[in-house]
Amino acid sequence: MVKYIFALLLMSFVYANIVSADEGAETETGRIDYVSSEYLDIVIDDSVFTFALNMKVFDTRGRTVNRYAFRPGAKVKYQFVREPSGQRQLSNVWILSN
Numbered sequence: 049m050v051k052y053i054f055a056l057l058l059m060s061f062v063y064a065n066i067v068s069a070d071e072g073a074e075t076e077t078g079r080i081d082y083v084s085s086e087y088l089d090i091v092i093d094d095s096v097f098t099f100a101l102n103m104k105v106f107d108t109r110g111r112t113v114n115r116y117a118f119r120p121g122a123k124v125k126y127q128f129v130r131e132p133s134g135q136r137q138l139s140n141v142w143i144l145s146n
Contacts, residue, residue: 073127073139083118090118090138097128100137107143122146 078093089098099115107113118124118141127140 073129075125075127077123077125077144080118080120080122080124082120087115087118092124092126095136097136097138100129100139103138103140105141105143108145117143119146
């Protein structure tokens with residue numbers, strides 16, 4: 049019985065952190081200036097972003113695609129979260145045009 053209560057408390061704590069992370073996300077639009085050759089970071093409107101591990105990318109039709117769909121010059125809408133270190137991590141990206 050104690051295991052189930054502990055598991056329930058742990059799951060509620062994890063869920064609360066996930067919800068709060070989405071609430072702190074900022075949304076902007078811009079053009080891709082540069083994508084690193086390893087696809088580890090991206091520059092949008094002269095600002096550097098890294099990719100969150102659970103980042104989702106959507107194409108112009110709304111389908112989920114991978115990060116290799118990024119092309120310099122493409123217009124994008126993006127959500128990002130500021131880390132305590134000041135680094136910005138992309139959580140969702142919508143490709144608006146190529």
